[in-house]
Amino acid sequence: MSTAYQSQLELTFDVAARAPFSTVLKRGSELAIIDLGGNQAVDFLCYDANDTAKRYSAAATIAAQRTIFLTTGSVLRTQEGAPLLTVVADTCGRHDTLGGACSKESNSLRYGQHTRFQHACVENFLSEGAKWGLGKRDLVSNVNWYMNVPVEADGTLGIVDGISAPGLEVRLRAETDVLVLVSNCPQINNPCNGFDPTPVRMVVTAPGSDE
């Protein structure tokens, strides 16, 4: 690998409000997810790019780190426990592992049947995942960057106002070649994005980069 390649900024891409995004991170690459407008939930799934049957597991990640929140040092793991991504920097400090993605179906339970034709993350995951040969079986509980889901002593949990702000950033290092699938959450019925979806910026840098 050349020095020129090593210092290359591979990709910078703004994901519009409500839109999907996907890319493959080479092992050692880093992905920065920047919350441009503040308080935007970024629904996120990841897979071993060389064997997509190996995929993010919220449960394995939670069990391994013994806490439900993600921040610097957290390792996103497959269902077999293998590391996919490590959080190497985080200026927000709290990200969700429990809430999963909104769907047209779950919206019917949470808010009512009138939400059936609103935008939802699962639609993004299905359509973007299809580009990589992934289907519904491949969708599992996902990470929600910047989303705040506390659990009270009696087990009550819910999506509450975010603690993110414009310009905050989470940075992930790929521990193997990783396929990343993103839905920039379109939800307008809860505070995960302040009821107002906004764009986020994806910046991929190659191994050894100064970026």
Added chain:
Amino acid sequence: MSTTATTYGARDHARAQAGTVVETMPSIPASTWAAPPPGVAAEALTWAETVAGGGYTHKVLARGTRLRLTDVEGDACAHVLLFNADGPWERLNVADTVKVQWNAYLGEKVALLSDQARVLATIVADSSGRHDALCGTSTVDGNTERYGDGAPQGPSPAGLPLFTLAAAKNGLGPRDLPPSLSFFQGVRVQPEGALEFTGSAGAGKSLDLRIEIPSIVLIANVPHPVDPRPDYTVTNLEVLAWRDEPSTPDSPEWTHSPEAQRAFENTADYLTARGIA
């Protein structure tokens, strides 16, 4: 010459084993189970089995089945997955189950929700209260690190390979395995997000599920992944199921929350169209 050196001798040896009774085995037919639950006719039983620690089992259950899991000796841990038997791409969704019902903990009246916003099963009785919806099941690597082995036929099997086998026997593959629930070993979330393992509620505790959509049920009885005990500790799990009635609009579970009510309404809508309501 040994008695099994000929085909006749080997056949006699094999056939002489018939009728052997051990502690951990299924009763076939289920009606031969020695002690049906009070008020349940033996003939109504459709599944009766004692699953060894480190073992797994699976069954396709009809709508309206009542499924009782019992922690016989106090250290069972029943890892459970559910799939719509008519279309197993619809399956348990743990994130929706906790998020939609606004609670991370499992107990009576909790609906186990599918990704299609329907109720696969309802928790209708629970004398344990020590359950977990967050940590999923154990892995080969994790068990190898903790106990020295995690292979399905080794001394300390992990949950994921057992689920993989149970799924395979129902035509399902690794991509069909989402995060699972576990019953009889508790986990609680501390204020800043850390997990606290609360362990078992003791011997004899049980949990009843009511099956609301014909379901493939996978069960692995293995130690919880955050069980801190150094030894592989898991005891027998009793599994009993019998024909009963599904939830109705008069059931307390149906109206437990507005979210649950809509999930039951979605379920009824699906079953009516499917012709199995």
